[in-house]
Amino acid sequence: MGQGTEPRRGQAYDGELGEAVARAQQGDEAAFAVAYRFVQPGLLGYLRGLVGDDAEDVASDAWLEIARDLGRFRGDGAGFRGWTATIARHRALDHLRRQRVRPRSSALEQDVLDLPGPQSTHDQALEALSTEHALELVRGLPRDQAEAVLLRVVVGLDGPAAARVLGKRPGAVRTAAHRGLKRLARQLGAESVTEEGPRTLGEST
Numbered sequence: 001m002g003q004g005t006e007p008r009r010g011q012a013y014d015g016e017l018g019e020a021v022a023r024a025q026q027g028d029e030a031a032f033a034v035a036y037r038f039v040q041p042g043l044l045g046y047l048r049g050l051v052g053d054d055a056e057d058v059a060s061d062a063w064l065e066i067a068r069d070l071g072r073f074r075g076d077g078a079g080f081r082g083w084t085a086t087i088a089r090h091r092a093l094d095h096l097r098r099q100r101v102r103p104r105s106s107a108l109e110q111d112v113l114d115l116p117g118p119q120s121t122h123d124q125a126l127e128a129l130s131t132e133h134a135l136e137l138v139r140g141l142p143r144d145q146a147e148a149v150l151l152r153v154v155v156g157l158d159g160p161a162a163a164r165v166l167g168k169r170p171g172a173v174r175t176a177a178h179r180g181l182k183r184l185a186r187q188l189g190a191e192s193v194t195e196e197g198p199r200t201l202g203e204s205t
Contacts, residue, residue: 013038014077021080025070032070036063039081043088045154049138049146050092058095062088082161085151089165137187138180145180148173153181 017038023031043062047055065087073083138146144166151162152173162177163170 017077042155046150048135049150062091086165141180144176148176149180152177
């Protein structure tokens with residue numbers, strides 16, 4: 001098992017996260033702080049990929065909303081990560097609309113409907129995703145690919161949860177994540193890694 005400091009390993013701690021959220025909903029402020037510590041690294045990485053240097057500000061707005069609406073949340077630790085990612089995404093898109101940065105392109109939608117290839121280059125890309133440089137590369141991906149990679153790798157959501165956040169079919173999100181990681185792997189000089197066994201990105205073990 002990992003050290004617990006890497007956001008993409010967050011699903012291993014969903015039991016503890018779920019317990020902390022339940023206590024926080026009873027008014028336990030210390031438990032809310034625990035939940036924050038579990039979720040914030042992945043959430044911040046996701047937001048950095050969407051809004052760059054404004055991620056901290058957008059995260060603050062998102063956490064205000066999360067704290068305000070905590071009583072309405074129903075679910076476990078994994079569900080909480082998905083719920084917080086959805087809130088953060090809405091805040092990020094609002095921010096981008098206000099800034100008029102990187103207008104959304106619906107022309108990319110058809111691109112994610114093709115069948116995915118073998119997902120064998122993703123490990124190499126995973127290792128670099130915690131760096132600022134890699135997040136900058138992610139920001140250069142088409143929006144659908146960038147969000148799929150960030151949600152599945154950085155936030156640690158599984159395919160169906162990431163699909164719910166994005167309002168898309170799991171297959172489309174899986175394809176977008178694969179294409180994004182393949183492109184990142186090329187950019188990071190990892191295209192030669194093709195012999196590893198197939199693993200589904202974001203799969204819980």
